[in-house]
Amino acid sequence: MSTMRGALRRPSVVAQVGAVLVVVLLLLVVVRLPWAGDLGMHAATVQRLRHDLVDPGNPLVDADTPSPYYSPWMLVLGCVARVTGLSVFVVLRIGAVAALGLFVSGVWRYVRTLSVHPAAPALSLLCLVFLWGTSLFTWSGFLGLNSLALTVSYPSVFALGLAFHFWAWLAGAVRAGSARGWGVWVGLGVLWAVILLCHQFSGVVASLGALATVIAARVGGAVWWRLGVGALVGVGVLWVWPYYDFFALVGRG
Known part of the structure; x- marks a missing residue:
């Protein structure tokens, strides 16, 4: 029995060490903060918010x-820059x-809703980062190592992190069903809206994952009502967001 446990533990340790090395590599990237892609646009967004939180103007011209770059996450970083007086790129590193x-x-949280195997979170992280085939994807919202290394300070990484927490929270809520209070469903709606505002x-992706989670859980009518209320709350947050009209983006290319 002890031999079997040791055999099961060794792959877990290897996977965890590999995942830690990936995180350390990305932290080194944060220190370097490569000047590439949209970094300048995000820096300009934080700089505009540092000077004027109410009417910052367009960060590109x-x-x-209004501008969709003014997301809730950028607003937080702009407030940090304004209060602390730190340079924009230091604030972007903190945000990264x-x-x-x-x-x-x-x-880690989401994988734990799917598997109790000790190696599952680490292996999932490694798969998310490395199993992308032979073509490089360097774009916001993609989880390949190359893409993450260039976009780690962008709002897309923050939004993807929120998406995994959102799915984990939603999975627990639909399993508990109507036993969960209304506050949980309202909170899920707000979180869904924040993800959409941060990176459309x-x-x-977060919305499609949420739909798959709900369908897989085969929820009853009571849960659908609660999901509907949460969705309405989320739409309300999107509607009242003051920095740009989210729904005006729907018809854009």
């Missing part, structure tokens, strides 16, 4: 127009560390 922690903990592409 000299115009007083927070988003990376949210992403890793979110994967990741929000679509």
Whole structure:
């Protein structure tokens, strides 16, 4: 029996060490913070919010127009920059560390709703990062190592981390059914809206994952009512977000 336990434990340790090494590598990337892609746009967004939280103007052009770059996460980072006086790139590094922690903990939480195997979270993280075939994807919202290394300070990583926590929370709620109070469903609706506001592409992925979670759980009518209330709350948050019109993005290319 002890030999069997040791054999089962060794793959778990290897997977966990591999996952830790990946996280350490991404933390080193945060220190380097490569100037690539949309980093300048996100830096400009934080800088605009640092100077004016109420009417920051468009971060890409000299115009007083709304912008979808003004997400809840960027607003938080703008407040951090405004209160602390830290440079924009230091604030982006702080945000990257927070988003990376949210992403890793979110994967762990969600995988735990699917498997109790000790190696499952670490193996899932490694699969998410490495199993992308031979073509490089370097774009916000993709979880390949190359993409994460370039976008770790972007709102998309924060949104993906929230998405995994959202799925884990939703999975627990639908399993408990009507035993969960209304506050849980309202909170899920708000969280869903925040993900959509932070990064629309990741929000679509989070929505599809939520739909799959609900369908797989085969919930009853009482739960569907609660889900409907949560969805209405989420739509309300999207509707009242003051920095840009979320629904105006629906018809855009």
